Amino acid sequence: MRNGAEILKLGTLTLVWWCIIFGAVWAACYIVGILIPMALTSYESDAARMTAETCRALTPILSVLVFIPINAMFMVLFERRGLAIFTVRLGPNRVGPDGYLQTAADAVKLLFKEDITPRGADAFMFTLAPIVFFAPSIFGAMPLLAAVTNYHELFQIANLPTGIFFILAASSVPVVGIVMGGWASNNKYSLVGGLRSAAQAISYEIPLVLSLVTVCLMAGTLDVVQIAKQQSGGILNWNIFGGGALRGLDQAISLKFSSSAPALQELSKSSFEQVLKSVYLEPTAQALGLGAGQEGLAGIIAAFAVVLLIGSIWIAYGLYMTGACAEINRIPFDLPEAESELVSGYNTEYSGIKFAIFFLAEFTNLFIVASIAAVMFFGGGDCPVPAWLGTALGGPQIASVINQALTPLIEIKLVDPPTLFATIWVILKVYSIVFFAVLIRGTLPRFRIDQLMDFGWKRLIPLSLIVFVLVVYAREFVNVHVGT
């Protein structure tokens, strides 16, 4: 490994910044959501009670508002350092200790730059565009909050029964901001960029939504919190592995290895087969109307259905990532801001704080897209180790030790271990996906607009429809979340 040292540096940088992000967000939430209401309990008045309630209600919004700028700041740095590793460079390493504060300095620079509105531009629209572009990414993230914090009482906001619909609806609003900005700039490059963005977003939203619908179909619900909850209990329960299609196997294996006593092992061996039978053979036989003596056929069909289901979900995930890359205008779909063609596309004329907001929103969108993937496909805040394996490895003991060590902090509600671990897992998953996006950005050139349209309409949409239909059939024969 020629640049192992650089990779190590990126790792340290990531850890430090995660601590900063977590620290800042949790400090703000703790003060507003817990400390102030606790202090107010000593006053026996309606006003005090109402203030406490308001504080608690505002905490989730506050957490998002604190999280987004700091996180975007880190993501820019992460991307730049990551790209530097891929491209045999060093990346920004001068501002602050080893470049840790580079993006903070960039942000300050952007805030102090002159805010120019070009002559002939529609000033009102020109100002409105970045806001329309940015705002949806804030409220679009809301339904995800409970799912990624292990349903902590403070973060129960907007727990909509149609959460994923709300997120998708919110995520399709920013394109209006892009078109607005492109139109209002009074610049031909901006205009072309804005219109391209509209065409692209409309085309790629369809495979994106269809792939998520596939997941919802498997989960049987549109509620993101519900979808995340269903996937708890280890890597085999995640939607990406068929959403519990392998759970039977998981259970069976856990029974097989649960005990060492020979008599018990005999027992568990029989139950191993029983579990396999009840999870795979019986539903298949029932769905096909097969009688006794046709277990062989049922077994083959069940195995085929499981493979088909998992394969389809992986394709759906690929479709989701492709559509998402197009939706947030990242390479290879960054046509709205294609630098070598359109200078900088829709944000050519923007400078100062307005440009900063565009920039911030772009990275926030990447984060949200990645966190949707983490919740919908990768089990949200779930630990990838299956419960039985965790028990075998001494998970409960470790948990109790940690709980004991943190007791004083838990008592003043400063630490909530389930929430803490859930957020750590989420951030790991999300940043793995972000890293993948950075890798893509470091590898691929850009599509041409007509090729992009062809690819979207002639390849992705039919493929997503096929996957949808396959999942409909496959889940008939497999025990997924529903009913278990």
Added chain:
Amino acid sequence: MATDTEVDLTPRLKTDEMLINMGPQHPATHGVLRLILTLDGEIVRHTEPILGHLHRAQEWQGQNRTWFQYQALIDRVDYLSGMFTSWAMARAAEVVDGCEVPERAEYLRVMVSEMNRITSHLLWLGTYLIDLGAMFGFPFYPFREREKLLELFEEIAGQRMMFNYIRIGGVMRNPKDAWLSKLKRFTEEFPDRVDEYEAIVTQNPIFLKRTKGVGILRKELGMDYGITGPSIRASGVNLDLRRTKPYSVYPKLKFDVPLNDRDGDTFDRYIFRIREMRESNEIIKQCLDMLPQGEISGKKQIAGLRVKAGEGFAAVESPRGTLGCYIISNGSDRAYRIKWRNPSFCNLSILPELLKNHPIADVMAIFGSIDVILPDVDR
């Protein structure tokens, strides 16, 4: 109604044509070229290149500087292949002057020029991928190897870009043994690096989609416009001065001139430059083996350098094509008249033909593929 099997692609809906000014301040025009594009939707119907933003009166300066001063200046004409501009002028002056160039100097000239060809193509490769939208990843890889060569240039000429190494009558400095062994090591590892580039780029489906069948340059059209260099060889015209009009020690060296057997598109122009880099590497290897001992200059390098009266023309094969220099000397310490034939200028003239009926996204893909250096166009 399309009753034929062929589909009629002319748009039913007629929209207004849009005039767009690409450049001179545009991130992808490789300098300061201004293109006035007439767009029908996203399709380019007409292109008008406007030149001259970088005009520095290089020919006029040649008549007002002494030979010695002008030698240092001329690297700046084509800043990516300075060795070739110096060489063209040195050869023209030698034709006029009739002075002998020592064999060692000729070998050194070939060596540094081929090194320069590699650096020029490497930079082209990186920037071309940027033109295609690979903003961050691959473009930096060629610069890694280019950096090694530039360090070698720095060691031998004292400069990384404006070498002023090839002089009238010979070369400026004798390389040390350490320099030669460093260069040898480079030539040994370079083919692997080219394989690395090809592994990332040549098979990349998006790259193929963007380049195959785009900007096809017909052989006859290219010859009509006077296109030279890799661009025309990629369209199948056997025009490489190193072979067709051999100069220096090229007849003694074994190397291939890659030639296409059909009209070249953007992808061909890419792949032929890659092949040329490999060939240049082979040439350097041979030169290292055959390098004789001896003098390095047939003329004294002094400020009062004079060229005998007379006139003459000489051309070299630069990375961009035929680079010619015509000199009239009256025997004084400066030229009476200097005229340059720059490949970039002639190659750029084909651009409006190539861009016709291509979408705007292909403008940069095609413009990048003919490898034009703007200072070389405007002089």
